Amino acid sequence: MKTVDELVAEWTGEEREKLKYLIKECQEREKELIENRRTRRENLTKLNESLISLFSDLSQLKERTSNLADDLSGIYLKYYNKKIPWS
Numbered sequence: 375m376k377t378v379d380e381l382v383a384e385w386t387g388e389e390r391e392k393l394k395y396l397i398k399e400c401q402e403r404e405k406e407l408i409e410n411r412r413t414r415r416e417n418l419t420k421l422n423e424s425l426i427s428l429f430s431d432l433s434q435l436k437e438r439t440s441n442l443a444d445d446l447s448g449i450y451l452k453y454y455n456k457k458i459p460w461s
Contacts, residue, residue, distance in 0.1 A: 378404050 378400045382390055390397065 378397065382397055385393075
């Protein structure tokens with residue numbers, strides 16, 4: 375896609391003079407768009423890093439939960455047939 379300056383370079387001097395305010399506005403908007411694109415890319419990168427961290431933490435939580443369930447099952451089976459003395 376052509377930039378504003380590339381497009382305007384193809385115009386005559388008369389066209390440039392006639393539309394100089396429009397050209398200036400378009401150049402300012404183009405700068406904003408470029409900055410917004412840079413910011414969006416940075417934010418997307420940060421979001422991806424956060425999601426990777428979240429999935430890693432969820433995987434660890436799943437593993438720990440599974441281990442806890444196994445431990446609880448073992449405790450239950452150990453005391454299943456034993457009478458618990460009441461205090």
